[in-house]
Amino acid sequence: MTTIRDVAKKAGVSVATVSRFLNGNGYVSQEAATAVKAAVEELNYELNTVARSLTTKKSNLIGLILPDITNPFFPELARAVEDVALTYGYTVVLCNSDEDPKKEKNYIETLKKKYIAGFIVTSNQLDAPHYANLKLPVVALDRVINERIPTVVSNNRQGGFMGAQALVDRGSKNLLFLRGPEEFGSANDRYIGFGEAMEKNSVTYETVFCPFHFAEAEKIVEQYLHDNKDIDGIFASSDVQAAGALKAAHNLGLAVPKDLQIIGFDGISMGEMLTPALTTIAQDIYKMGAIAARVLIKQIEGQPIENFMNEIPVNLVVRGTTKGAVT
Amino acid sequence: MTTIRDVAKKAGVSVATVSRFLNGNGYVSQEAATAVKAAVEELNYELNTVARSLTTKKSNLIGLILPDITNPFFPELARAVEDVALTYGYTVVLCNSDEDPKKEKNYIETLKKKYIAGFIVTSNQLDAPHYANLKLPVVALDRVINERIPTVVSNNRQGGFMGAQALVDRGSKNLLFLRGPEEFGSANDRYIGFGEAMEKNSVTYETVFCPFHFAEAEKIVEQYLHDNKDIDGIFASSDVQAAGALKAAHNLGLAVPKDLQIIGFDGISMGEMLTPALTTIAQDIYKMGAIAARVLIKQIEGQPIENFMNEIPVNLVVRGTTKGAVT
DNA sequence: ATATTATGTGTAACCGGTTACACATTATGG
DNA sequence: CCATAATGTGTAACCGGTTACACATAATAT
Known part of the structure; x- marks a missing residue:
């Protein structure tokens, strides 16, 4: 596995410069940048996210806590969350809570140790103590908790x-x-x-x-x-x-x-x-999941979130169990 | 956050001894063991899995690759995998592949960088090159690939x-x-x-x-x-x-x-x-998922796996779309 | 011309674990 | 009784990143 030090050596710069280049922060000269870029490509270097997590205490994992994926409402939600997470470079950990506070707490503890970036939560337990002192981005999905937690629900x-x-x-x-x-x-x-x-x-x-x-x-x-x-x-x-x-x-x-x-x-x-x-x-189940994921990622990345309450419109789908409207 | 060094200091031993005790390998005297145990409890120490992963190049993450969680066959499978993963201390990452080799490959690369422990794969792409040189435990679920990969399918x-x-x-x-x-x-x-x-x-x-x-x-x-x-x-x-x-x-x-x-x-x-x-x-969808997860974990933990081919029996559930049997 | 600020870079410590190796002590064998 | 093996422990390097800090140079201000 090629490390940042290999890249630094090849590019003729220090690891600090490579790191700065990779993360786009701090000063990096044009020269250094091109040298590093070339070295990265030549060595086929890929950043080790575990090592990064260890120092930054952050990861690109997001936790999706829902009662039971087996309930037909949730797969589409999960799918949406996963789709947008993927496009933003995040990975989704699936947690079936059965609405059991113990299980939820257990997941949260386990994932915090992995420096999880945030949670999307579909749970009635959201006002429970284990969420209260959770100093992590959270989005409430399909449940309204309070106006301080960004929320996505249907109307x-x-x-x-x-x-x-x-x-x-x-x-x-x-x-x-x-x-x-x-x-x-x-x-x-x-x-x-x-x-x-x-x-x-x-x-x-x-x-x-x-x-x-x-x-x-x-x-x-x-x-x-x-x-x-x-x-x-x-x-x-x-x-x-x-x-x-x-x-x-x-x-x-x-x-x-x-x-x-x-x-x-x-x-x-x-x-x-x-x-x-x-x-x-x-x-619009897919939309709910997608918006929840996007709002969570905004929070994670420190971007301002416009709406704490996202109410998704519903619509009447007329099929066979109703008659034509009486006009 | 309390680290292994804090524990070592408190217990009056070295970090190596603490680590040995925690992992149950190497020699640790009875005395040292009790001292460490006490220190761990007193300090409420919890091991940092990210740091561990960095050195061991292993994690307790398992990847579940399936075509689409939205397909009603998969949620129950996912649920089963997650349930047994949880009891063995593993965490499940959900990957919707849409049977697209590119997406699968992308997931595999991303997760390998996280030192993922293994994969449960439901995919027709399983004989594709990105699986061939994947030096990681894999279980094929609902698909037969070859006799070298442990497989779980219905009969x-x-x-x-x-x-x-x-x-x-x-x-x-x-x-x-x-x-x-x-x-x-x-x-x-x-x-x-x-x-x-x-x-x-x-x-x-x-x-x-x-x-x-x-x-x-x-x-x-x-x-x-x-x-x-x-x-x-x-x-x-x-x-x-x-x-x-x-x-x-x-x-x-x-x-x-x-x-x-x-x-x-x-x-x-x-x-x-x-x-x-x-x-x-x-x-028996749940059973399929549960067995797949157990077989994968056995592989991960280096235990011998008895059966490479697990064929789960199916059974006829008679409901309303058929008549009584003609006897 | 000098003070100040902006730009650019490298060294080394640090994150929190694991483990090779050196060394000490105790047990066992011939 | 001595050689050898088994048991027990600590030091320090290492995993692969990030970043504080020191330092150097170029640009701008006074």
């Missing part, structure tokens, strides 16, 4: 409103809202948006808590529909819930969208594979 | 046989096999297994190439079914293809499983969300 409130309104516009009179877990801020915002739409319209509605889990959702909805035959529109807080609802409708022999319309939330690719294909409030 | 041939046989057992007489991309070894093995089943049974069948892509599969199958009304059983090489086939059947008003039975391959969770739920040859 969930608006999405909640849009989904509810879309159901009403399409003639649903008795809505069921599948509300997500209470500890999950984004789900609450969707609920708020839903509520706002309800205030503007004279329809009856009911809200039921439901985990983001297919089989559970299926069970809950099937029971609910069995007891409440008048429901003609379901707005789910996630596509997985919506898939469960659709399944429940099939189980009960309800025609979708004729008897019952369903709208999901997320826009994951599974939605289009269902029959009928799922109408949904689609988040 | 695809057997799965191909089982799926075809299951269709025949349930009364299908005219089969359509959706064959996966030719450059993809596992898909070919499934095809071979399918062929073996065909030899044992007197049914007619046809094979059509089809990418692992929902919308494409839907289009191809819809066209095919339109032209060949007698098809009463489809065996797809992946669940995503199968979902497309199911959609096509719906589009054409075919009753599944009454008129047309469908079996997929993979066992991803999306399958159970479909209506009817997808019968499939399920791979």
Whole structure:
């Protein structure tokens, strides 16, 4: 392996000059620069990032902490983060936290020892102590913590409103809202948006808590529909819930969208594979991940960040589980 | 940050002794050991892995190279790799290659500079030159390269046989096999297994190439079914293809499983969300990832590896797209 | 013409570990 | 009882970068 000293010798300068040239700081004469450049090329020199990390106490690693990559919402997020990290020369470490504070803490400790440059975190634990005295750049993704941490989220409130309104516009009179877990801020915002739409319209509605889990959702909805035959529109807080609802409708022999319309939330690719294909409030998941990564890297590199709150617009994707709008 | 020198001073020994104690090699007296242990605890010393890497030219990073985490087969694999890596003290770097040799090469170069401990690779490029002179532990996952590289794959041939046989057992007489991309070894093995089943049974069948892509599969199958009304059983090489086939059947008003039975391959969770739920040859995806990680770590740690070829059994998961077996 | 500032460069210490080697002591063998 | 092997420990070099500091020279100011 060629080292900076080999390059220095070949170029006839000192290691300090080589280092200065490589990092573009300090003074380097034109002559020295060309000599070093030539030597670097000739020797095929590549900088050893481990050695650099040891002195600078920095690395080009970024940690992506998310609950579970297996949850269909996260792969696309991870993909986006990785894509932009790559273009900026960063490497992504994947951390499945299961929302477990112990696991998160463990990851953070381990990675701090590697001089990790920063974290992108999707976790409800973000206000936990192990983040408080973490003196490292952090971006909150899909979760709002406080105004001091840069945040990237969908416009969930608006999405909640849009989904509810879309159901009403399409003639649903008795809505069921599948509300997500209470500890999950984004789900609450969707609920708020839903509520706002309800205030503007004279329809009856009911809200039921439901985990983001297919089989559970299926069970809950099937029971609910069995007891409440008048429901003609379901707005789910996630596509997985919506898939469960659709399944429940099939189980009960309800025609979708004729008897019952369903709208999901997320826009994951599974939605289009269902029959009928799922109408949904689609988040721009890739964009969320991409922006999160870019904001984190800006922080890492000491650039000013314009917006601490990045709210990504959502949009209604109309597919088969809803009827044409009543105009 | 407390260093090994602080510990040495506190324990009244030399840094060499501390290092020996920490790494459990060389001679360390009982006395010295207890003194060091006490000092470590008192000072809350934690070893700096970056510094260690610099001298040892080793790290506890492992690279997971896969085509695209967005493909529903991979998240579970990644999850498994990460889980076992974590328990053995390794950290996973996620690399989406898009099967692009340039990207793979780039990752490999970057990570080698970080003294990465090894790679788990899911790629058709594995016989490419950048892997050939990679003097690092590697495990091939879901792809067979050669008998010198430890490999973890499903028993695809057997799965191909089982799926075809299951269709025949349930009364299908005219089969359509959706064959996966030719450059993809596992898909070919499934095809071979399918062929073996065909030899044992007197049914007619046809094979059509089809990418692992929902919308494409839907289009191809819809066209095919339109032209060949007698098809009463489809065996797809992946669940995503199968979902497309199911959609096509719906589009054409075919009753599944009454008129047309469908079996997929993979066992991803999306399958159970479909209506009817997808019968499939399920791979034990988690197990594949877990074994790959364990085999890699064994290699890294210089332990003997018993099996270079780990073939994970698949199993038939009967759900709604097939009828009860004809007995 | 001299003081000051900007530019350019090299030496050597440092980051925090590992380990070769030299040396000392104790145990074992013949 | 002495040769040899096993056990135990410390010093200092090394891994491959970065950078404080000292020093030299060229440019600009006064």
